[in-house]
Amino acid sequence: MKITAFTVDGVPMIKEGDDLAEILAGLVKLEDDDIVVFAHTIVSKAEGRxxxxxxxxxxxxxxxxxxxxxxxxxxxxxxxxxxxxxxxxxxxxxxxxxxxxxxxxxxxxxxxxxxxxxxLPEDPDRSARRLRDRLFELTGKRVAVIITDTNGRSFRVGQIGVAVGCAGIAALRDRRGDKDLFGHELKITIQAIADEAAACANMLMGEADEGTPIAIIRGYQYLKDDRGIKPSFRTDEEDIVKKALLEMV
Amino acid sequence: MKITAFTVDGVPMIKEGDDLAEILAGLVKLEDDDIVVFAHTIVSKAEGRxxxxxxxxxxxxxxxxxxxxxxxxxxxxxxxxxxxxxxxxxxxxxxxxxxxxxxxxxxxxxxxxxxxxxxLPEDPDRSARRLRDRLFELTGKRVAVIITDTNGRSFRVGQIGVAVGCAGIAALRDRRGDKDLFGHELKITIQAIADEAAACANMLMGEADEGTPIAIIRGYQYLKDDRGIKPSFRTDEEDIVKKALLEMV
Ligand SMILES: Nc1nc2c(ncn2[C@@H]2O[C@H](COP(=O)(O)OP(=O)(O)O)[C@@H](O)[C@H]2O)c(=O)[nH]1
Ligand SMILES: Nc1nc2c(ncn2[C@@H]2O[C@H](COP(=O)(O)OP(=O)(O)O)[C@@H](O)[C@H]2O)c(=O)[nH]1
Ligand SMILES: [Mn+2]
Ligand SMILES: [Mn+2]
Ligand SMILES: [Mn+2]
Ligand SMILES: [Mn+2]
The missing domain is CATH 3.90.1660.10 (CofE-like domain)
Known part of the structure; x- marks a missing residue:
């Protein structure tokens, strides 16, 4: 597997009402199956948040x-x-x-x-779907869209990029039942692909005055679905850390 | 910023005593500043864990x-x-x-x-340093090494790649004091670069029978230091989630 990933140069300061898809389409030639990653900050600005x-x-x-x-x-x-x-x-x-x-x-x-x-956008999955549809309208290319934010984690110092919304890519790839190198079935593994792609893109975008809020990941083979990022959110019942925190608050 | 990232084809089944650096050097031409990412599983096997x-x-x-x-x-x-x-x-x-x-x-x-x-390796930072040094010995190239594992997270379904050890790359890039696009200083941002790179590599390696436990990230500009991954571990005192859990156990 080989990918290239790059930030898009020339994105202006974004303001309410800007058409991000049109701006992007004017800056780079998209290809089918590109994963187009937007820092939520510019989606939020464009949406007047x-x-x-x-x-x-x-x-x-x-x-x-x-x-x-x-x-x-x-x-x-x-x-x-x-x-x-x-x-x-x-x-x-x-x-x-x-x-x-x-x-x-x-x-x-x-x-x-x-x-x-x-x-954050009001409904980041909806924002991602709109961006994907608008990019298709403008370029004829069928891409996936991920919207990212930079978040902290439990147990570890520092922040990483995570997906807050997505469209055209399965956020999760369920590997349960797939065979390992010795023929055993995997029991628990679900790859959080949208989050891994978000981390990859975020590493390129930076956090300060880099001015590069869009990154493109090209060449990655991903599963397609339209369920967005929501299946990635654990319910209160299945999340014992959340439970523990809710009891302490 | 533009990177390429790719898995290395032809890695055999690894067994105790294998020289991973030698195997890798025989499969791919490394370049200075490559980030060479090893799934811990093969490091663990080579080290007899x-x-x-x-x-x-x-x-x-x-x-x-x-x-x-x-x-x-x-x-x-x-x-x-x-x-x-x-x-x-x-x-x-x-x-x-x-x-x-x-x-x-x-x-x-x-x-x-x-x-x-x-x-896991007994001391993954040490394993990473040894791999980096041995790769330099064999190839004359100065690379960074990250050793990954696939881990779950709080609040979110699915697992992502994280760095369990590293050498020749600063795991954390402290952006506090850097200016944003409007000239304001960032107050809290610390980029967990080693973890973002681990997520990127892990997305390419897969989790089942892909047989691709080594990925190379090429073209990324990173800070160099030799403190390994340890500065990424939060202490009990500063980690309120850890505290909450320790009180519940
Ligand atoms: N060109 C441009 N870059 C922006 C704008 N807003 C943020 N960025 C860049 O987008 C990237 C991510 O910014 P950040 O504040 O970390 O956004 P977040 O992670 O989505 O909260 C950085 O490279 C910023 O410099 C904008 O309006 N225009
Ligand atoms: N060629 C080869 N691939 C391996 C070996 N062990 C694991 N892998 C591959 O390494 C990748 C990561 O494996 P995984 O079990 O998820 O390792 P972990 O994330 O480090 O615990 C997958 O592509 C596996 O197929 C090995 O001994 N040889
Ligand atoms: Mn944000
Ligand atoms: Mn950010
Ligand atoms: Mn493991
Ligand atoms: Mn794994």
């Missing part, structure tokens, strides 16, 4: 969590607005409306204007 | 955990021998002697003979 802190009025609960986290209460209020469950109070680890678990509901202050914050 | 289940005598504690996990008590005994702390009893999540946190101390039954089990 930017909020002015000055417009947000914090509740006492947000004030309290803000003190605990040494944060702006308005920022915390916004995080709460986008969350259904708090798993940890400090750092503020939540389950988002959309279903994934991350710090601060994925709300960013970096790579956006002072005084503004940026949320 | 294969154990015969029939030789292991389980304690009552292992018997109990085995019942809970529907596992072979001898397998569980081996896991306990390689662990310093139990974070979860079912699934059996432990901190290994070596310091990383993973299910079953990374002990494998797949891709090895029936009746045998395979441990």
């Amino acid at each position: 930017r909020y002015f802190l000055g417009d947000i009025v914090p509740t006492p609960r947000a004030e309290e969590l803000a003190r605990l986290n040494n944060e702006d209460p308005r920022f915390i209020q916004h995080v709460l607005n986008n969350s259904t469950k708090i798993l940890m109070r400090h750092p503020l680890l939540v389950e988002t409306v959309w279903g994934n678990v991350c710090i601060n509901a994925g709300t960013d202050r970096s790579n956006t204007e002072s005084g503004y914050i940026l949320s | 294969r154990y015969f289940l029939g030789d292991i005598v389980p304690t009552p504690r292992a018997e109990e955990l085995a019942r809970l996990n529907n596992e072979d008590p001898r397998f569980i005994q081996h896991v306990l021998n390689n662990s310093t702390k139990i974070l979860m009893r079912h699934p059996l999540l432990v901190e290994t002697v070596w310091g990383n946190v993973c299910i079953n101390a990374g002990t494998d039954r797949s891709n090895t003979e029936s009746g045998y089990i395979l441990s």
Whole structure:
């Protein structure tokens, strides 16, 4: 198996209403089966998921969590607005409306204007599907789309890219029942392909002023389906770590 | 930024005492600054980390955990021998002697003979350094080496590749203080580069009978240091998830 992966040069500063697919199609020649990876930050910007802190009025609960986290209460209020469950109070680890678990509901202050914050797309799988469909419309190429964010992990220092939404690629490849080199069936292995591809792309995009929010992975053989990233979210019942945290909060 | 990444064809079945660097040098022409990624499974085999289940005598504690996990008590005994702390009893999540946190101390039954089990290398950073040094001796090329395993995560279904050891590459790239596109300093971002590279390589290697335990990432600009993967392990104090689990066990 051999792949190439590269960031796309020349992406401008993205603002609300920008057509990301059109911008991309003008910068690079896509091929069928490319995996096109977008940092959520530009998808969020294009979709108008930017909020002015000055417009947000914090509740006492947000004030309290803000003190605990040494944060702006308005920022915390916004995080709460986008969350259904708090798993940890400090750092503020939540389950988002959309279903994934991350710090601060994925709300960013970096790579956006002072005084503004940026949320994850409202429904990242839908955003991914729209990008894929629009890319097909513009280029005639059938690609997969992954939308990434940079997230921390339990037990390990540092952050990695994860998929927050996808389209045209199976996020999970179930290997249970497949044979290993000695003919034994694998019992538990499910490859989290979308997340591995997200990590690969994120490593190329960087986190600061690189200005490279789109990466393309070319040559990878992946399974196709349209279930998005949602099958990757563990339920409360099957996730013993989540359970433990919910009991502690 | 553009990379190519590819698996190496022709790697034989690895057995104790095999010189992996020599095998690799015979199969591919390395270049300076390649990141050479080895699935731990072949490093473990070459280092004789294969154990015969029939030789292991389980304690009552292992018997109990085995019942809970529907596992072979001898397998569980081996896991306990390689662990310093139990974070979860079912699934059996432990901190290994070596310091990383993973299910079953990374002990494998797949891709090895029936009746045998395979441990992680005793000191994966040391294994990585030896492979790097030996590759330099044989080829004159200065490469980085990462040793991977496939691990599950909290909150998400499926497994991804992570680095269990490395040499010649900084596992972490600290971006705190770097400027974003709007001139603001990043406050918390530390890129877990070795883990992102491991995920990328693992996606190419597969998990079953692909027979491709070595991948090369070429063209990536990385920081060099020799601290290995250890700086990536969170201490008990700084890891609130670990703390919560230790209190529940
Ligand atoms: N060209 C361009 N690059 C951007 C823009 N916003 C962010 N980036 C770049 O996108 C990459 C990822 O940015 P980051 O803030 O880490 O986004 P996130 O991981 O999606 O939260 C970095 O290379 C940023 O410099 C933008 O509007 N235009
Ligand atoms: N050629 C060869 N491939 C192997 C050997 N052992 C494992 N593999 C392959 O290495 C890759 C990773 O195997 P896996 O069991 O997932 O290893 P792990 O992730 O390090 O625990 C798969 O492509 C396996 O088929 C071996 O001895 N020889
Ligand atoms: Mn983000
Ligand atoms: Mn990022
Ligand atoms: Mn393993
Ligand atoms: Mn594996």
